[in-house]
Amino acid sequence: MNKRGRNQTEPAKSAISIQDVADEAHVSIATVSRVLNNPEVVSAATAAKVREVIQRLGYVPNPFAQGLITRASRVLCLALPDIHGEFYSGLIRGADAKAHELGYHLLVSSEARGGPGATRAERSTGLALGLIDGLAIMITEPGDQAWTTAAESGTPVVLIDMEAQRPGVDCVLVDNAVGAAEATRHLLAGTPAASVFFVGGASENFDTRARAEAFASEVGRAGVALPENQISYGTYNVEWGYTWMQERVKTGRAVGIGVLAGNDEIAMGIVQAAEDAGIRVPGQVRVVGFDDTRIASLLRPKLSSVRVPLQDVGAAAIAALAARLEDPQRPPSITRLATSLVVRESSGG
Amino acid sequence: MNKRGRNQTEPAKSAISIQDVADEAHVSIATVSRVLNNPEVVSAATAAKVREVIQRLGYVPNPFAQGLITRASRVLCLALPDIHGEFYSGLIRGADAKAHELGYHLLVSSEARGGPGATRAERSTGLALGLIDGLAIMITEPGDQAWTTAAESGTPVVLIDMEAQRPGVDCVLVDNAVGAAEATRHLLAGTPAASVFFVGGASENFDTRARAEAFASEVGRAGVALPENQISYGTYNVEWGYTWMQERVKTGRAVGIGVLAGNDEIAMGIVQAAEDAGIRVPGQVRVVGFDDTRIASLLRPKLSSVRVPLQDVGAAAIAALAARLEDPQRPPSITRLATSLVVRESSGG
């Protein structure tokens, strides 16, 4: 009965296959496959019987065999520079939710080492090329070319968060400029243009640059000749914000200013340095953060911040990937997600 | 030359295969395979030539074909109740790092719907059974049985964070009791036993119970007859902490107490409610959080908290899974990670 002539004495190690189901239901494997993938072409009676057997045997199709034929795994990869912290966490959550919604699995990766080279171990450490149906990758710095390997190998790629989209590639980008400009104008409304500052993270970072440029543009429009002088670059952490503010306190230039921080952590550092120096926020110093992570609303004073829709970014990237997989011929899409100012307490009325 | 007799006029859509490499290098596919997987059995000259061709053609083995034979994908799945926030973020980071270190890919999933039933879409939405080599799943509540499906199908499973390990299954568990007891003793050292409280999250949660029990045990030892009366359950968020403290403020029982919170967010709510009522922390109220997430050290006053080595938990789960895959016969392992008190400002000296 069993066409594969299995040795009945040895315990069946391998999972049951479509052949087992076919044998048990007295049909061919083709029919079993059809019940699963094309139910409308098989008679109701046969379908019912096959389904019963599938249920009873707990049959699950082998994804490798399926992938070998369909050349699809329903696995998408999300590659990020890091996966820690509120920022990336939100992105992953959005991507995960959308992936599940669309029936995909999500592979996350914080490293994109490897490539076509070398040993098996090395290769498997990098991107799971060939296994994944598509790659959503976040690029924050110019040199980053990890995605080209994937693109060249024919894997659909979606670029996240780049300011400058590449022609011919689907992109999801965050419109840092809108929110940064809005926040700058908010500060300019109550503080002299010459006393408004931008304290950003790494200057190589795309987001940093875009935010800084929008800031400079607004401050320049407000009449400052060299707005670049009011911009500082550092690192995206609390310490840098604290250091920057401390420096101003020391030199007696800490009061009566307005600061747009590169992210919420920097903003937090600035606020803490001010408070430690007995300077009131927002009374004597006004501060606006960036990203609007969870801590912004938890801090006291509650931190005004430029909201970046992180979950939407993750979801949009997955959606774009799915759309490309469904229609490889569609023209490259550019999804632009806006940022917007959320005014709380740290920036005053 | 090309044994598969490809139509040369049509653009080669499919990726290049082992056959292409074999043809180009004038060897059999078996030799190519050996160069990749068993280099020591093939002559140096042949190996060099094959490697050159592989390099030149950019050949990458098809993971589906490999998986079909080897029954392995080098993909591990980490299933969590949610993937948002500092807590899960740390766990994922630890798992991701360890997975890369060991040469595995990491699939994350915040939902474990599906099972052997029904349509293709439904199935693919759940666990990627058959595709993944192993599953690390976090169980926080008793009813949770998502993992049994995987275990029954023969997929190796590692349970994370359960207080009560299941016999025969690899477990990674967090020793909540140690840290909770330590924190409780810390509070008891400066506050009367009758004025020390535990404000936890959901009572069904394994962690919550373990923490509450350790608390009760210590307070009982300190002479309180019914320590349970000093335990409250709610939700793991800021609001619940705030509400709890506000209630005590209203009824005039807010001063001179010590509180062990179920997590850092609850602790933060308690601190904020106290401050809003003009009550000093740690002067009049002492607070200790749990989990020691990033915010703990960022808050003012800096929050004392029980550190849970989240990254280590994630890493340990992946390590246990990898060990099981390498040796399916090894006895079930139990990795117990300790928690410990980190004293900062919110709990006083």
Place this chain on the structure above:
DNA sequence: CGCTATGATGTAAACCTTTTCATCCAATCT
């Protein structure tokens, strides 16, 4: 010189599924 190890390589089966094509039977039409 002939026989046997031995090392290098090739052949072919197996892994499991999807899908095209062929087959078969019953029902409809002329």
Place this chain on the structure above:
DNA sequence: AGATTGGATGAAAAGGTTTACATCATAGCG
């Protein structure tokens, strides 16, 4: 009645890799 259509199903190929087994040449040995 004979031809035709259509629905349901089966047979078989294809997809790319690993690996057991077969083959072959060469070197070593008696």
